[in-house]
Amino acid sequence: MELRTASSPRDVKHYTTERLREEFLIQTLFVAGEIKTVYSHIDRIITGAAVPVTPLVLTAGEEIRAEYFLQRREMGIINIGGKGTVTVDGRDYVLEYKEGMYIGMGSKDITFASNDGETPAKFYFNSAPAHKTYPTVLIRPEGTEEEGVVIVKDSNKVELGSLEESNHRTICKYILPGQVESCQLVMGMTSLKPGSVWNTMPCHTHDRRMEVYLYFEMPEDACVFHYMGEPTETRHIVMRNEEAVISPSWSIHSGCGTRAYTFIWGMVGENQAFDDMDGVAMTDIM
Ligand SMILES: O=C(O)C(=O)C[C@H](O)C(=O)CO
Ligand SMILES: [Zn+2]
Helix, strand or coil, X not given: CEEECCCCHHHHCCCCHHHHHHHHEECCCCCXXXXXXXXXXXXXXXXXXEECCCCEECCCCHHHCCCCCCCCEEEEEEECCCCEEEEECCEEEEECCCCEEEECCCCCCEEEEECCCCCCCCEEEEEEECCCCCCCEXXXXXXXXXXXXXXXXXXXXXXXXXXXXXXXXXXXXXXXXXXXXXXXXXXXXXXXXXXXXXXXXXXXXCCCEEEEEEEECCCCCCCEEEEECCCCCCEEEEECCCEEEEECCCCCCEEEECCCCEEEEEEEECCCCCCCCEECCCCCCC
C-alpha cells in the first residue's frame, strides 16, 4: 500500500509540476493480476483497484493494522472493465461494466474474479473508516430492483451544463443517503456528452469533504487537464486514461479534456450532502 500525506494550501502553491504529481496524482492503479492501493492521510481514504486474471483476495496489509480490510472500514466499488464477480463472505455479486457495489463494515472475506481473464474486470474502489454496518448491495444504473440489488433512482441521475458551455454531462449518484446508506462514503460517476470537455465548471470546493476523481474512457493520446488548488491559486495536473487524483478539502477539482471522457468521484468527510458545495463564481477564479 502506498502512502500519501496531507498537505497545506500554503505549501502547495510553491510546488513544481513534479511535486504536484507526486503528492496528488495516482498512476498505474490498474495492473493485471494485482490489487493496488493508495492510502491518503486526508480523511484516511484508500483508493484502489483490483484487476483479477485469476481470483484475487483482498488482504488488510500492515499499514491499517486490522485483522481484515473492512474490519473498521466500508467500501464502494465500480467496475470499469469486463464482467466480474465480487464475493463477500461467500455471497457472489456479479458486476457488469459500470455496475457498482457498497460493502459494509465487518465484511471479512472479499475476493475479486473476472468472468474472462483475457478481458478482466477492473474493480475501482474507495474505502473509508466506518463506525456502523450498513447493508452490502449491488448497484445498477438501470434495471429492476431485487433482493440485494439497488437501482439508481431517476432523481439521482442529474443532467448538467450545455454544449454551448462545453460542459454537458450526466451525474449518476451511486452511493448516497436515501439510496445506498453508508457511514461517510458518497460515490458516483459523471459522463460527458460528445463535444463537451469540461467537468465541474463552474467549480466548487467543500471544506467538509475531500474527493478523489478517476478519469477513464479516454483514448491513449487524450488527456484531461485537471485543475486543483485554492480558487485563486489554481494549478493543473495532466491526466491520462485510468488515472486518479486526490483533491484535498480546500481545493477545487475540475477538468478540461481534449475530448469527452467519464470519471468516477468519491467523497468522504464531515457530511454526505452532495449539494453542500461552495460554488466559485466564474469571475473569481484565478
Ligand atoms: O461534473 C461534475 O460537476 C461532477 O461530477 C461534480 C462531482 O460530482 C463533485 O465534485 C461532487 O462534489
Ligand atoms: Zn466536489
